[in-house]
Amino acid sequence: MPSYAILMDGAFVRTKLQRTLNRFPAVSDIADEINRLKAIDALAGHSLLRTYFYDAPPAGGSLTNPISGENLNLNDSDQANANRALQQALDLLPDFALRSGETDVNGWTLGRAALKDLKQNGARALKASDLVPKIEQKGVDLRIGLDIARLSIQRMVQAIVVVTGDSDMVPAFKFARREGMRVILSPMGHGIKRELKVHADLVV
Numbered sequence: 001m002p003s004y005a006i007l008m009d010g011a012f013v014r015t016k017l018q019r020t021l022n023r024f025p026a027v028s029d030i031a032d033e034i035n036r037l038k039a040i041d042a043l044a045g046h047s048l049l050r051t052y053f054y055d056a057p058p059a060g061g062s063l064t065n066p067i068s069g070e071n072l073n074l075n076d077s078d079q080a081n082a083n084r085a086l087q088q089a090l091d092l093l094p095d096f097a098l099r100s101g102e103t104d105v106n107g108w109t110l111g112r113a114a115l116k117d118l119k120q121n122g123a124r125a126l127k128a129s130d131l132v133p134k135i136e137q138k139g140v141d142l143r144i145g146l147d148i149a150r151l152s153i154q155r156m157v158q159a160i161v162v163v164t165g166d167s168d169m170v171p172a173f174k175f176a177r178r179e180g181m182r183v184i185l186s187p188m189g190h191g192i193k194r195e196l197k198v199h200a201d202l203v204v
Helices: 010-021 027-038 078-090 112-121 140-153 167-178 194-198
Strands: 003-009 047-055 062-064 071-073 096-100 102-110 131-138 159-163 182-186
Touching: 003 010, 003 027, 003 140, 010 027, 010 047, 027 047, 027 078, 027 159, 047 078, 047 140, 062 102, 078 096, 096 140, 102 112, 140 159, 140 167, 159 167, 167 182, 167 194
Parallel strands: 003 047, 003 159, 047 096, 159 182
Antiparallel strands: 062 071, 102 131
């Protein structure tokens, strides 16, 4: 029986689900998304090898807000605790592998709410609450690309379902298709560049 793998960009999936659900996603929400992908008609008669979920550990350390001087402990933030609990729960799902990148903290940036307010109401003095930590994931896209290459070269599966909206995946998609892999893209309703669609066999 032919097989397939699901590769999920964790930060992308969390963000899309959070906006749809209006709350932080639970492990059951991600399991539901996996089940939705398993039901794709094009995968009928295929067996799932594994779902790979690419994420980074919650940010650690502390930051001092430059406006209020207040110290923020990133390790104990609600966001960090929610992400940590989600990753630990995901680790226990059957046929599931969590692939971890790295997390970098690079000072502060304007939050989405502050940017929206400034755009609507014009310039004003900044408040401490306008600032949010600038946290970036590193190595996640690289790990997705490496796994796509490994699955393709070793012929571990005949198809991959990639859940992302990142056009940086185009080279990996092209490589996989040259190796005979069928590439199915699930952008979860997100607007994506034409080039990403072109190098997928199917967009769902």
